[in-house]
Amino acid sequence: MRYGRSVLLTACVVLALIIGGISVPACWSQDTYKIGGIFSITGRASFLGDPEKKSLEMVVDEINKNGGIDGHPLEAVIYDSEGDPTKAVLAANKLISKDGVLAVIGPSLTPTTLAIIPIFEKAQIPLISCAAGIKITEPVKPYVFKTAQSDMLAVKTVYTHMQSKGIKTVGILTVEDAFGESGKEQLLKQAPEFGIKVVQAETFGGKDTDMTAQLTKIRAVEPNAIICWGTNPGPAVVAKNVQQMKLDIPLYQSHGVASPKFIELAGDAANGNLLPTGKILIAQQLPDSDPQKQVLLDYINQFEKLYSMPVSGFGGYAYDAMHILARALEGSGGERDKIREGIEKVSGFTGVTGTFNFTPEDHNGLGSDAFVMVNIENGQWKLLDE
Amino acid sequence: MQELLQYFFSGITNGAIYAIIALGFSMLYNATGLINFAQGEFVMLGALGLITFWRGLELPLPVAFVATVAGVSLVGLVLERLAIRSVRKPHPIVLIIITVGASILLRGVGMLQWGKDAHSAPSFSRLSSFELAGATLLPQTLWILGSLLLIVLGLQFFYKKTLTGKAMQACAISKRAASLLGIPSERMVLLAFALSSAMGGVGGILIAPITMSSYDMGTMLGLKGFCAAMLGGLGSSWGSIVGGLLLGILEAFGVGFVSSSLRDAIAFILLLLILYVRPTGILGAKAVQRF
Known part of the structure; x- marks a missing residue:
C-alpha cells in the first residue's frame, strides 16, 4: 500500500515536471518575475474575487505572449482568501516567504486588505489592493496602493x-x-x-x-x-x-x-x-471622445471571448492593477524599491476603472471621472x- | 397619526408572517412536545420553491402554490421518517438537536440548489398599493392576512370537527392513552410534521413577493417565529397569532420611534422578558384551553 502510493507520487512529480517543462518556452533568457495574487475566489465575495483572478491571469498571459517585461516572463502565484482575513494573512506570509514574490495584487475586500497591510509594510513589498475602503490608502502608506474607487x-x-x-x-x-x-x-x-x-x-x-x-x-x-x-x-x-x-x-x-x-x-x-x-456598465453609451471607451470595449471583448461569461465591473480592478504593476516593473530590474517608486510615477494611465495619476501623496490615483x-x-x- | 398607521401596517404584515411560522411551531409542539428549529428553513424552501415553480417553470400561481406546499410537506415527512423516527432513544433534547442539524443541512441544500444570490418574486395581484388615511397598504398584506385567517379557520375546523383532528389532540394530551384507545399515534406525529412544515412553506410563499429570498433567510425568520410562539404561549394557536402580530407591531414601532438598528433586538428582548416574567406566554397552555 505504502509502496504503491510512493510510486504514484513519483509519477505525479514526473508528470508535473514534464507538463511544467512544456509550458515554459525555451526562448526565455531571463529570470521570471514572480508576482502574487490574493482574491476571494470562493465564499461570499466570490463575485469580486473570481473575475479578478480571471482578469489577472488574462493580463499575465497577454504580457508573456508579447515577450514579457524587459525580456523577463511573468508568473502569477494566486491564493484564495475566501474573504477571510485570517486566510489572507496566511496567504500573504506564504507569498512573501515561500514564493518570494516581487509585488502582490489584491485582496478583494477591505477587511482582508487591512489585515495584511502591516505585513507588507514590514516586508517592504508593494501591495496593490482591489478593495474600495478609503482607509487602505488614507493615510498614505508607502507600500500600499489600490485601484478600486473609494466611497x-x-x-x-x-x-x-x-x-x-x-x-x-x-x-x-x-x-x-x-x-x-x-x-x-x-x-x-x-x-x-x-x-x-x-x-x-x-x-x-x-x-x-x-x-x-x-x-x-x-x-x-x-x-x-x-x-x-x-x-x-x-x-x-x-x-x-x-x-x-x-x-x-x-x-x-x-x-x-x-x-x-x-x-x-x-x-x-x-x-x-x-x-x-464605473463606466463599464454603459461602455457602449459613452461618447467616442471618452478616452476610456476603447479600453473598456477591448477589455469586455477580450474577457468574454476568453471565459465565455459576461464581464463584471470588478475584474477591472485586477486588470488595472496588473497593467500598472507592469509599467512599474519596466526597467526596475526586479528591485522592490524601484517598483514602488515606479507605481508612484504612473500617471495618465487609462484603465477600466478610470484614469490613474499616482503621486507620493495619492496612492489611489483616481479622479472623479471614475x-x-x-x-x-x-x-x-x-x-x-x- | 399618518406615521402611526404606516408603522401599524408594516407591523401587521411582518407580524402575520411571524404568526404563520409560530403556528407551525405550536402545532408540532402540541402533537409531539418537540420544537423544530428547522421551521425557518421550511419558510426558505417555501419562498424559493415558489420562485422556482412560478417564475422558473412558469406554472400558474395556484398550481405553483400547491406544488410548493406539497414539496415542503414532503421534506417534513422525510425529515420525520429518516431523522426523528429512527432515533433509538428519543430524548427531547436529542430530537431538538437533530432539528438544528436538519436546519443546517437544509440551508446547505438550499445554497447548492438556488445559489448564494437573492431571488425575488412579483406580487400575487397586479393591483397597486392602496392609500388609507395617508398610509399605504400593500395588496400583499391583504393576501397574507387573508391566508392567516383561512389557516386559523381551517385549523379550527380540523381540530373541532374532524376525527383525525380530534385524534391528534388526544395524542397531544396523552400519547399513551391515545394509543391504548386505538389511535395510531405514530401516524399522528407524521401528520403533525407534514402539516407544520406545510405551514412554514405557506409562510415562505406569502413573504416571497414582499422581500428578497435567499438560502439563508430562514434562520432569522425561524427565530422570530419561535419568539412569537413563546410570546403567545407555546402550544396555543391563538397565542401564536397574538404573539406574532404583537411582535411584528412592536418591531415596527421600535424602528419608527426609537431606532432602526433596534429591530432584531426587540424580538429577543421580548423573549427574555417573557421567559423571565411569564414562562407560559401571554395565552399559555394553563391560562387558555387549546383549540
Missing part, C-alpha cells in the same frame, strides 16, 4: 448630481455593515460642501424584509431626495417599498448595486433609480448627461 468619489458624484438638480435636503438609509457605515460617514461628512442637508439618517439590516417603517420616518421630514447606501438585496427591497409607498421623490442608490442583479431583484421598482457606477451617474430606464442602464 468618497461615489458620494461626491451623487452630491454633484444633486447639486445640479437643486436638491437641498436628503434622507439617507444605509445598511448596517462596513460598506454602509463607511458610506454614511462620507455622506454626512461631504454634505455641507455641496450645500446639502441630511435631514434624516436611518439604517437597515442586510436581511430585513421590509423597510417601510424607516421610509415612513424619512417621508415625515419631507426631504427632496432619498439616498440608499447598501449592497444587494437590501436596496432592492428599499426600491420596492418606495414604489409601493408612492413616494415621488428621486431615489439614489450607491455603486454597491451596480450590477444586473439589482434590476432583476427590484423589477419595475428599479426604474427611475439613480446611481453612480464614476458616472446612470438612470435605470425600462430595466436598462442609461448614462445621464452631466
